[in-house]
Amino acid sequence: MENTFTAKQIAAAVGVNDRTIRTRANKDNWASVLKPGRGGQIPHYVFASLPSDIREALRNMESESGATVKGASAGRFVTNTQAIDREVALKTKQESLAEFAGINGKQRDRALAKFSIINGAKNYQRNTSTTKIIAFTQFCDLYNKQDPDVAQYQSEFNRTISLASLIRWEKALNKNGITALAGNYGKTKGNGIIDSTPELKEYCIALIHEYPHIKGERLADMLEAEFSEKYTIPAPSTCRAWLSSWKEQNQALYMSMFDPSAWQNKRMVAFGNMSIDVTRINQLWEFDSTPADVMLKDGRYSIVGVIDVFTRRVKLVLKPTSNAEGIALLIRHAILDWGLPEVARTDNGSDYLSHHISTVWNSLDIHNDITNPYSGWEKPFIERFFRTFSHGIAELIQGYIGHNVVDRERISSRLTFAEKLVERKEKGAERVGIDVSLTAEEFEAKMNQWVDGHYHNCTHSGIKCTPFEQYTRHKQSIRRVSSERVLDVLLSPVPGNGFRTVTKSNGISIEGGSYIHAELGAYIGDRVFCRWNPQDVGKIFVFHALHGHFICEAVNPEIAGQDITMAHAMEAKKIQRAQLTEQRRHFKSLAKKHDVSDAAQTYLDYRTNQNSALEAFPKASTTVETSATKGAESAIDNQVESGYSQERLSEFEQRRKQLQAIHDLENSSSEPVFNNDHHKARYLTERQLQAPLSVNEAAWLTQYRREHTAAARLLDQLIKPAAQTK
Missing domain, CATH: 1.10.10.10 (Winged helix-like DNA-binding domain superfamily/Winged helix DNA-binding domain)
Incomplete structure (x- = not known):
């Protein structure tokens, strides 16, 4: 065969x-x-x-x-x-x-329970030395009676067992392995109305994408509105079950749509060490800003922070909002204390990309590494520090308002119902149970005290030592600026773009205050550029507006509690006179070196010599004859023909002079000489009472009265009595 x-x-x-x-x-x-x-x-x-x-x-x-x-x-x-x-x-x-390794949950527990029962039955058979059927039958009886001898095999999934079940389980185990004991539970997953109809499933997923909060009832309503005439629509309970199952199977995807921040914190891959390539002090600084979780007397402030990634040292400033001035001030403090960084990593916020901050990076030759939008994980060290701070000392400070809305509601619930009613009557009153008693200055002092006294002296898990130890044990030359004046570019300009004109009486005026210094005496009338002193609002740094050099640190005497004494004024005058004397001496030396006494004639001679060689070509011309020109020519001819002698012509000239003298005498004015315009106006006002004035005199008097109304009224009062008498 x-x-x-x-x-x-x-x-x-x-x-x-x-x-x-x-x-x-x-x-x-x-x-x-x-x-x-x-x-x-x-x-x-x-x-x-x-x-x-x-x-x-x-x-x-x-x-x-x-x-x-x-x-x-x-x-x-x-x-x-x-x-x-x-x-x-x-x-x-x-x-x-191999398949069993991928089974979890109740299926795995159910398979292990049956496997344990089968092993228990086989052990019982070996111990009793009976046939398989007899041993398995006795084992089932003991199991169902919960006998202590088989208590170790008891399972919540199998309260009772039968001989047929036990034999069937053993056969399945021998034939298909332990996976066969898990049963066929869940084998119909993916065969429901929604999963078996691709169009329904795609529509449901599209709804979840646009509306992550959608509920099963709304999902059923939308399916009915869209596909009622085409498919059998599942019940709301079925939609709820499908929605729960889909969210369970796509947890990461759903979280990324529903709560991107939670997805980044809980599920985003964070393998490796982002500081593995940072091997030097000041090699990389990370900057960021965050709202403080503390309510202060003058509102909620923002914390602007920087961290040196290699040492984990931190520096903070507190500002009403995160702006370019606050960031520049933080950079100034950090550079003065730590030195210059090689790379400054910031986000793409408008405050960090401002012209002011960009100028700072460029001026100090610092590379600015800008992270991608909404990518906080690209600067993890400063982000992690802010979490440490907010979950540390911030929770113990008066005015703590919680890390999120849930925390804030819990704090608000501390108030009694009566207290809430009272506070709601006050417009703008804080409605949470917090003690708002700290000022911005007090909170900033506590904040920096915690950083310097606590954080810098606690072991950091990333560097396995304290930030202070990491800094002190690393031998490295620190790059620093040559002078503090170099960092003045980081200071905030005074209001009005920073420019002011130095006046002789008030010096530099800013917001109603006067800032003076003896050195300003040499710059009266000049434009200067002013920046605030971040440590003292009563002082400003003054720079030349054109050349940019540092002039002085001017002081507001009222804020500083000082008085302007004559010694200050004399010193300013002394500096001013010394500068003018030096400038005049220089001008005189230049005047002696170059003779410019007849500059006008020098220029005219230069232009004459320059244009002397220029001559226009002759133009074609015609003679114009009119009756007037002909009469003039005839008179000339007659004069020539008359032939008067020189004696006769001398008599004519003498007679002409006599007639001119008589004419001048007749036309000579008898008007007196006036001391001023008021004297002349009074004379003309009195004369017009006797005879009319000439056109010129009347016009002058009218113009005078229009421009001097008070004087006109006085003339009227003086002349009026005389006119009434006449």
Whole structure:
């Protein structure tokens, strides 16, 4: 008889399940013979009629299992059926064990409970030395009675067991491995109305994307409105179950849409050490700003901070808002204390990208590394410090308002109902149960005291020592600026873009206050540029507006509690006179060196010589004759023809002079000489009472009265009595 193989043996050789083999055999009509076996007649497929790939797989399996070929006929051999069965069982159990590693939850617990019961029954059989059926029957009775001898095998998943169940479990374990004991729970997942209808599923996912808070009832309503005429719409309870299942299976995706911050904190990959390449002091500084979790008397302030990544040293300033002036002040403090950094890492906020801060980086040759938008993980060290601060000392300070809305509501709940009613009557009153008693200066002092006294002396998990130890034990040359004046570019300018004009009486005026210094005496009338002294509002740093050099540190005497004495004024005058004297001496030396006494004639001679060679070409011309020109020519001709003698002409000239003298005498004015315009106005006012004035005189008097209304009224009062008398 020809060699034959069962579907199970072929499946083990090919690496698929026996059902796949049977399906293929029926489809391709493999030749087979029926042989008795467990469960009745079992098809055995003839080796010679099998496809080439199946025959090759069986040959390979035979060679691996050590089975021998019987008979001398080519292509015919006898297989060791028991070896193949063992190979199949072993391979199935190995696959089952690998699959079991991925099972969790109740399925895993259920499989382990059944496995424990089977082992307990086998142990009982060995101990009693009875047949399997008798031993398993007695074990089931003891188990169901909760006998202490089998108490260790008791399970919440199997309160009672039967002999049939125990035998079935053992058979499944031997045939398909431990995974078969987990049962078929959850096998129908993904076969519901929504999952089995791609269009419904895609629509539901689109709704979740746009509305992460959507509930099962609304989901059912939207499905009904969109697909009621096309598909069977699931009930609201089904939508709720599907929604819960989808969120469970897509936790990371749902959290990234619903709460991106929580996703970054809990699920975003954070492998490795971002400071692994930072090996030097001041190699990398990270800057950031955060609202303080403390309410102060004048409102809620923002904390602007910087951290040196290598040493983990921190420096903070407190400002009403995070702006360029506050950041520049922090940079100034940090550079004076720590030295110059190589790289400053900031976010892309408008305060950090302002022209003021950009000028600072460029002026001090510091590379500004700007992180991507909404990427706080790119500067993790300053972010982590702010969390340490807010969850540390901030929670113990008066005015603490919580880290989030939930904390704030819990703090607010401390108030009684009566207290809340009273506070609501006060417009703008704080409605949480907090003690707002600290000023900004007091909170900033506590903040810096905590950093210097506590944080810098606590062991940091990242560097395995304190920031102070990390700084002191590292031997490195620190880059520093040559003078504090170099950092004046970081100070905040005074209001009005910082420019002022120095006046002789008030010096520099800022917001109603006067700032003076003796050195300003040399700059009266000049434009200067002023910056605040961050440590003392009563002082300003003054720079030349054009040349940019430092002039002085002017003081407001009222704020500083000083008086302007004559000594200050005399010193300013002395400096002013000394500067003017020096400037005049320089001017005189230049005047002696260059003779400019006749500059106008020098320039005219220069222009004459420059243009002397220029001459225009002659133009064509015509003679114009009119009656007037002809009469003039005739008179000239007659004069020439008359031929008066020189004596006669002398008589004519003498007579002409006499007539001119008579004319001048007749036209000479008898108007008196006036001391001033008022004297003349009074004279003309009195004269017009006797005779009319000339046109010029009347016009002058009218203009005078219009421009001097008070004087006109006085003239009217003086002249009026005289006019009435006449």
